Amino acid sequence: MSRGTALKVLEIESRAILDLRSRIDASFERAVEILLACTGRVVVTGMGKSGFIAQKTSATFASTGTPSLYLHPAEAIHGDLGRIVKGDAVLAISHSGETEEILALLATIKRMGAPLVALTGNARSTLAAAADAHLDVSIREEACPLGLAPTASTTAALAMSDALGMALVEKRGFTVEDFAVLHPGGRLGKKLMRVEDVMHVGDAVPRVAPGIVMKDVLFEMTRKRLGCTTVVDDGGRLLGLISDGDLRRQMEKHGYTMLDHTARDCMTPDPVVIARRELATRALDVMESRKITALVVVDAQRTVEGVLHLHDLWKTEMI
Numbered sequence: 001m002s003r004g005t006a007l008k009v010l011e012i013e014s015r016a017i018l019d020l021r022s023r024i025d026a027s028f029e030r031a032v033e034i035l036l037a038c039t040g041r042v043v044v045t046g047m048g049k050s051g052f053i054a055q056k057t058s059a060t061f062a063s064t065g066t067p068s069l070y071l072h073p074a075e076a077i078h079g080d081l082g083r084i085v086k087g088d089a090v091l092a093i094s095h096s097g098e099t100e101e102i103l104a105l106l107a108t109i110k111r112m113g114a115p116l117v118a119l120t121g122n123a124r125s126t127l128a129a130a131a132d133a134h135l136d137v138s139i140r141e142e143a144c145p146l147g148l149a150p151t152a153s154t155t156a157a158l159a160m161s162d163a164l165g166m167a168l169v170e171k172r173g174f175t176v177e178d179f180a181v182l183h184p185g186g187r188l189g190k191k192l193m194r195v196e197d198v199m200h201v202g203d204a205v206p207r208v209a210p211g212i213v214m215k216d217v218l219f220e221m222t223r224k225r226l227g228c229t230t231v232v233d234d235g236g237r238l239l240g241l242i243s244d245g246d247l248r249r250q251m252e253k254h255g256y257t258m259l260d261h262t263a264r265d266c267m268t269p270d271p272v273v274i275a276r277r278e279l280a281t282r283a284l285d286v287m288e289s290r291k292i293t294a295l296v297v298v299d300a301q302r303t304v305e306g307v308l309h310l311h312d313l314w315k316t317e318m319i
Helices: 002-023 026-037 049-063 106-111 126-130 152-172 176-182 186-191 214-224 244-260 280-290 310-315
Strands: 042-046 068-071 089-094 116-120 133-136 228-232 238-243 294-298 304-309
Touching (some): 026 089, 026 116, 026 133, 026 152, 049 068, 049 152, 089 152, 106 126, 116 152, 238 244, 238 294, 280 310
Parallel strands (some): 042 068, 116 133
Antiparallel strands (some): 228 238, 294 304
């Protein structure tokens, strides 16, 4: 019995979302333009269950390049209306479109000249009529067996809010790099770390000249403990890389006479490199696809700026 109920809930809520597709129309475009043109914050408000949807919507906006805050409508009419300032836009969510606490805000919103976008399930409601752009999030039925608890209605409101948020992401040209700036902490932050955040720099970078003999190359590799060394010219530009694998291959081919060879003789010319501003996840993909454990970080002139080792990514718990 519970399985049947669960399946019915999912069917009803899925249909509620699919029904929204035909409502991505001129009104939706108008709503996007209003929010995009906002020079202040998008103030999102909603009461009860719609309030939770409003809070999530505001958080999504704020994390994807649209400055936003949540305003509790009941608190607003008791002093928090000062949170709305010139330049702000308001996004109000109410299934009935007749939520008293939200309607009580309309006069102030209009007086301040803040454009209003409304998400309601009733296109003939007071809130819909007052809005500069109205988005219809009406549903055929709630998923609650009693027809009482907001279920499909909140799902539809959330889905339409997400559609707004992602349309704004595209319109703003918001990038992965922008997202990384706004998410410096937690697991997301780790996934969005840049190569420069974890690479070895300065004296920690192994460097040898092309004419140095291999016994001295071994000393540099042992001292820096990265399993490789860069080979650079007098200007610090990358000529090649010598890895532990290169050493083994040279030893198998030449035996101990390899120690008298020069770095130029044993290096891999034109090794795989990466730029410091690349995401660390991109560096990991390169290492895994090339089956290597280290990447040389260079600038546009191929000057060595650092070395990134696979172990550095392990330490960040990014992988």
